[in-house]
Amino acid sequence: MHAAETMEDLEQxxxxxxxxxxxxxxxxxxxxxxxxxxxxxVRPGEIHALLGPNGAGKTTLxxxxxxxxxxxxxxxxxxxxxxxxxxxxxxxxxxLVPSGDRSFYLRISGLxxxxxxxxxxxxxxxxxxxxxxxxxxxxxxxxxxxxxxGEYSHGMQKRLSVARALLTxxxxxxxxxxxxxxxxxxxxxxxxxVQRLARDGAAVLWATQRIDEIRGLAENxxxxxxGEVAYSGSVVRLGGRVRVQRHVLRLQHRRTLEAPPLxxxxxxxxxxxxxxxxxxxxxxxxxxxxxxxxxxxxxATLIAEEIDILSCREVQxxxxxxxxxxxxx
Amino acid sequence: MTALLHAAPRGVxxxxxxxxxxxxxxxxxxxxxxxxxxxxxxxxxxxxLQAVTFYFVGKMIDPSVLPAYGGSPATYMEFVAIGIAMTAxxxxxxxxxGHGLRGEQVQGTLESLLMTPTSxxxxxxxxxxxxxxxxxxxxxxxxxxxxxxxxxxxHTDGFVPALVVLFAFIPFVxxxxxxxxxxxxxxxxxxGAAALLFTMLALFSGAFFxxxxxxxxxxxxxxLNPIAIAIEGMREPLLGGTGWEGVGSDLLVxxxxxxxxxxxGLLVFRAALRRERRRGSLGLY
Numbered sequence: 210m211h212a213a214e215t216m217e218d219l220e221q222x223x224x225x226x227x228x229x230x231x232x233x234x235x236x237x238x239x240x241x242x243x244x245x246x247x248x249x250x251v252r253p254g255e256i257h258a259l260l261g262p263n264g265a266g267k268t269t270l271x272x273x274x275x276x277x278x279x280x281x282x283x284x285x286x287x288x289x290x291x292x293x294x295x296x297x298x299x300x301x302x303x304x305l306v307p308s309g310d311r312s313f314y315l316r317i318s319g320l321x322x323x324x325x326x327x328x329x330x331x332x333x334x335x336x337x338x339x340x341x342x343x344x345x346x347x348x349x350x351x352x353x354x355x356x357x358x359g360e361y362s363h364g365m366q367k368r369l370s371v372a373r374a375l376l377t378x379x380x381x382x383x384x385x386x387x388x389x390x391x392x393x394x395x396x397x398x399x400x401x402x403v404q405r406l407a408r409d410g411a412a413v414l415w416a417t418q419r420i421d422e423i424r425g426l427a428e429n430x431x432x433x434x435x436g437e438v439a440y441s442g443s444v445v446r447l448g449g450r451v452r453v454q455r456h457v458l459r460l461q462h463r464r465t466l467e468a469p470p471l472x473x474x475x476x477x478x479x480x481x482x483x484x485x486x487x488x489x490x491x492x493x494x495x496x497x498x499x500x501x502x503x504x505x506x507x508x509a510t511l512i513a514e515e516i517d518i519l520s521c522r523e524v525q526x527x528x529x530x531x532x533x534x535x536x537x538x
Numbered sequence: 539m540t541a542l543l544h545a546a547p548r549g550v551x552x553x554x555x556x557x558x559x560x561x562x563x564x565x566x567x568x569x570x571x572x573x574x575x576x577x578x579x580x581x582x583x584x585x586x587l588q589a590v591t592f593y594f595v596g597k598m599i600d601p602s603v604l605p606a607y608g609g610s611p612a613t614y615m616e617f618v619a620i621g622i623a624m625t626a627x628x629x630x631x632x633x634x635x636g637h638g639l640r641g642e643q644v645q646g647t648l649e650s651l652l653m654t655p656t657s658x659x660x661x662x663x664x665x666x667x668x669x670x671x672x673x674x675x676x677x678x679x680x681x682x683x684x685x686x687x688x689x690x691x692x693h694t695d696g697f698v699p700a701l702v703v704l705f706a707f708i709p710f711v712x713x714x715x716x717x718x719x720x721x722x723x724x725x726x727x728x729x730g731a732a733a734l735l736f737t738m739l740a741l742f743s744g745a746f747f748x749x750x751x752x753x754x755x756x757x758x759x760x761x762l763n764p765i766a767i768a769i770e771g772m773r774e775p776l777l778g779g780t781g782w783e784g785v786g787s788d789l790l791v792x793x794x795x796x797x798x799x800x801x802x803g804l805l806v807f808r809a810a811l812r813r814e815r816r817r818g819s820l821g822l823y
Contacts, residue, residue, distance in 0.1 A: 329655075
């Protein structure tokens with residue numbers, strides 16, 4: 210999401226040069242293609258989602274951007290400079306939240322870990338300690354600052370990873386599956402922290418395989434399938450690519466206040482679609498629209514016959530549908 | 539000229555910043571070592587037990603077969619204490635320097651380190667900085683304690699020349715260790731080669747028995763062994779009281795060897811790092 214609040218800010222953000230720009234990146238490992246002609250751009254203040262199933266090439270792409278892997282071909286520019294140079298200035302600007310737990314020294318405390326990495330980012334001893342304490346508070350870990358990281362839960366270690374990225378106000382943040390196995394609260398904390406960084410102008414590349422995560426978080430998305438770009442554009446447009454045909458409904462007859470018989474609903478809908486009982490709840494029915502029918506027409510038909518719609522949701526969101534269609538996952 | 543004037547302070551600032559980072563590595567590794575207190579104690583206990591073993595072995599050995607230093611004969615315990623200290627130093631340094639970055643790779647912290655704006659040389663040095671300081675200190679303390687415990691007759695005025703030999707020898711071992719780190723980074727399981735190299739160098743170093751006992755042809759080769767040169771360079775001032783006179787020729791040989799070893803080691807290591815980055819296998823172990 211853009212940090213911009215006004216139209217003027219939005220226009221400025223749109224004009225801003227990309228903080229990260231990849232063109233036609235290819236990379237293979239022992240003959241196995243991991244990335245094939247991938248291009249993408251992320252502007253300052255933007256959260257760009259990188260969506261794809263396992264093995265699609267998301268982590269490889271982040272590692273290329275982080276200077277940990279050299280691409281076989283193509284160009285990568287970070288803040289306008291060639292990223293394959295892997296200069297100190299580039300490393301200073303890029304923060305990585307890795308997907309695994311194994312990126313800290315488990316025998317020493319969270320505070321000591323952060324102090325160490327802050328020193329490596331060039332902060333003096335005193336400033337490093339203060340900064341470490343500040344970011345620990347920002348990720349709500351100040352109460353375990355002195356506890357060895359080996360005793361942290363998985364979620365706490367993930368928050369510590371985010372804290373490390375916060376140490377230096379990274380202008381580019383690479384986030385790899387940051388919340389995939391966190392509880393809802395911890396996941397929200399991580400998302401909010403990253404959104405705050407983006408509001409402050411950081412360009413964020415957020416790799417995930419969880420479709421629900423990108424809605425409301427990212428503005429643009431690149432969908433990867435077997436190392437290739439299957440889709441690149443706005444999240445809204447991704448959802449608009451597909452037509453959701455299956456919906457779960459909870460129905461109630463206005464007079465009897467009971468769920469109407471399935472046969473009645475089928476007869477009323479006729480050629481608009483078919484209904485089946487939902488597997489997990491007998492009170493629910495799954496409506497599958499016919500190709501030419503619309504959800505509005507189907508629901509209006511039921512309401513006209515005194516059948517109220519108590520709830521209606523998509524079986525899969527339009528983004529999920531698009532993801533499945535694009536990646537075959 | 540103007541460019542030079544601008545470049546110098548930047549270089550100095552960079553150097554200062556990188557040196558500051560070594561302090562961070564030192565603090566980190568001290569805290570990690572301190573968290574393994576039992577290992578810390580057992581390491582010292584093991585060394586003490588080794589010294590006791592050689593004390594009793596020494597009782598069976600005729601001192602007349604041992605070389606004289608500064609014209610005065612040495613006991614076997616005096617002779618071997620320096621050998622034990624130096625071989626333990628080489629073994630520990632080779633292993634720890636070699637495994638420093640490998641440890642980061644296995645722990646999963648190597649990529650986090652390489653993502654920071656720190657030069658690869660600083661990272662390499664940083665990962666072993668604690669050991670580079672601790673191991674010579676441990677060697678010196680061991681010699682003092684063994685000297686006191688077994689009543690060994692070390693010449694006190696030989697301590698400083700002996701320490702200078704030790705410090706001149708550090709870059710040689712460090713270079714081997716760094717090269718070993720490069721091999722480990724590349725081959726993952728190259729530790730066996732380093733262990734074999736150490737065993738061969740230690741066997742023909744005169745640490746545990748005089749080189750005179752070796753066959754003639756092997757004796758000539760062993761005298762070129764840098765570990766043998768360093769050990770003899772320490773025995774001369776400590777056992778013979780030869781002061782600076784006894785170490786001059788050893789230092790003349792050791793210093794160039796150390797420079798070449800360290801430079802070659804760093805080159806091997808940087809090449810290994812570049813290769814891993816190209817292959818994209820830095821995080822694999």
